[in-house]
Amino acid sequence: KESIQKMLEYCQEKGYCFAEITSEIKQHQPSPIEKEKKGAKGEKDEKDKKDEKVEKGVDVVFHLDSKQLIKVKEMVFLNNTIPVKTLKRQIKTVKRGNYNKAELDIDLQRLTYYYKSKGYFQANISLGEIAFDVEKGEKDEKGGKGEKGEKGEKKGVTITINISEGDQFKITGIGIDGNKLIPEAEIRAKLKTGENSLYNIMSISQDMQMINNLYAEKGYISSQVTPEEDVDVEAKTVFVAFKIYEGNQAYIEKILITGNTKTKENVIRRELLVKDGSLFDGQNVRLSRQRLINLGYFEEVNFNIKTGTEEGKKVLDIDVKEGKTGTFLFSAGYGSQPGGFGSIECVLNNLKGKGYAMNIKGELGENITNYEFGFTNPWFRDRQPKTLVGIESWHSSDKYTDYISRRRGGAIRAARDTSKHNSLSCKYKYEEVSMRDMSTNVSDSIKDWSKRWGQDFVKTSCFNLRFVRNTKMGDDIFNPESGCFWDISQDLVGGILGGDVDYYKPTIDTTYYIPSWWKFVLAVHSRFGIITKLKGNDTPPDYEKFRVGGHYSIRGYEERSICSQDINGKQEGGEAVFVGNIEYRFPIAPKQLYGVLFADCGNVWKKTSDFDFSELKYGAGIGIRINSPIGPIRMDYAWRLSDAPGQIKNDTKIHFGIGPSF
DSSP: OHHHHHHHHHHHHTTOTTOEEEEEEEEOOOOHHHHHHHHHHOSOOHHHHHHHHHHOOEEEEEEEEOOOOOEEEEEEEESOOSOHHHHHTTOSOOTTSBOOHHHHHHHHHHHHHHHHTTTOTTOEEEEEEEEEEESSOSBOTTOOTTEEOBSSOEEEEEEEEEEEOOOOOEEEEEEEESOSSSOHHHHHTTOOOOTTSBOOHHHHHHHHHHHHHHHHTTTOTTOEEEEEEEEETTTTEEEEEEEEEOOOOOEEEEEEEEOOSSSOHHHHHTTOSOOTTSBOOHHHHHHHHHHHHHHTOEEEEEEEEEEOSSTTEEEEEEEEEEOOOEEEEEEEEEETTTEEEEEEEEEEEEETTTTEEEEEEEEEESSEEEEEEEEEESSGGGOSSOEEEEEEEEEEEEEOSSOEEEEEEEEEEEEEEOSSSEEEEEEEEEEEEEEESOOTTOOHHHHHHHHHHTTOOEEEEEEEEEEEEEOOBSSSTTSOSBEEEEEEEEEEESGGGOSSOOEEEEEEEEEEEEEOSTTOEEEEEEEEEEOEESSTTOOOOGGGSBOBOSTTSSTTSOTTOBOEEOTTSOEEOBSEEEEEEEEEEEEEETTTEEEEEEEEEEEEESSGGGOOGGGOEEEEEEEEEEOOTTSOEEEEEEEEOSOBTTBOTTOEEEEEEESOOO
16 A cells, blocks of 8 residues: 555656555566576475575556646746745746646645744635636546546646735844753844844744754754744734754764765764764764865755764764766867867875875867876875875876967975865965967067077976965765855065065955745856066066956857057956856756856956956857766857957857866
């Protein structure tokens, strides 16, 4: 019976709401393969006879009559003042979608919740007439309550929803009772529910969760918050009192880790912000799970809380499912910037299960020749605080519009966590760069550089200091659901470090992830940077100045095509840059396929004193993201909304790329 019920629920979910399933039990009949196996054995011995008795059984046969697939023909709302389009956005039952009675019942609750978040305290949403379209005209005696139909094959359904909105109520006051550990002022400072505002069940629910979180941070994970509402119907007001039951503090008796078939247990434990015997801090438990997700080693990370051996003690059961952390990629293709290319790449993100990361890459193409190697130990000596060390080297040749840039060098870096969300890092980089095969149309500053250095390699000695703040939250590391990411970096080149060039280059990169309707997330990104000389009249080299445009900055434009110009109108890198991006992201297939609506803006200025927001270039478009072992594969279709040198406004461009947009 349970199996039939589950199968019926599945059929109803798919729109076969009148499906019928029956079952029967039959004596097991051997299949041809079973008969053949028995015949091959020949004469049976005593053991075979015993096994035959054990193997005898019955077959359970299910008979499914799916009936007709029912689609929703129309959704009708009665007595509503809120626009129908707005109401339809709150529910999952949609026109031309499958009819699912169970989902429709939940939709009534969703509408009630929506109305009560808009002040309609007495709102009542009920199901009206359900009218089926049929082929025959005889009345159906089995229509059921609320259903009006006829005998025959049902083709579609019109659903009527009755709405009694009532009046809007206001909140006259907020009370907080039962709190002994946390001061009332601290709780009130974080409340979203406001006095003299419209009644909002959503903000009340969020405040209940907020209060629970405050207690969970202090180990009171069994605390309970109940809203008591004193209603004055005549005055249309509500007084909301949060009744708090604090409960007792809880401690972590022990932490159990399962599912790590490859990753060493210490690699998981060192990321946790809670330990055996520590206070059960709810916030630290949530952050610990997020840190494990951010490693990128696991497909799933589940935290389960179990009762310990004594009252007030809990067992934290961490179950992980190993993901793919190593890739070997051979590819060939055509890109916006590299042109035709072929590449071989090996990436190992959890080497030997110890968390080491190593990458080896080689690219050869029309406009690029790249060789890269990197190795990172993310947790040096497994000691607190977390300390990262790494080395990298490279040899590359990139063909740009005006010249070919050849680079070779190496770097050593170290980073240390300074808090739960913040880290500080430093890197020393030594690099030699040569600018060759310059076109005759280069700017005067690039010509002057060529006259001075020719095709010689110019030595660059750089010290980088970087501050990172990461509060991103979500199950998909490439598509966070909330939080922010700050990256403040500064390069000091030359001076006491030696080398042939001297300059200072600070940049600020910020991204905020704002949860929106359903699972939509608004990602807001900005980047600002300047580069300035340290001494003398030597300007920074063009290959270190700023140029933007393309799939990693302002889409709709050619790669690196937005830049400054000299007095003759020839392109060159600028000393100041600003880029702003907005993406509205939504899942199509969670953790696999995402859709994106985006808008970009930005520009590059020759001098830092020339910075002017009125000169921004704009682009907008749509795109998709496909998660893969090598990172998100991105395809964007963009409209160019501003003029640019050699590019006409309102043209479109398709961008392909690998990795996150920002």
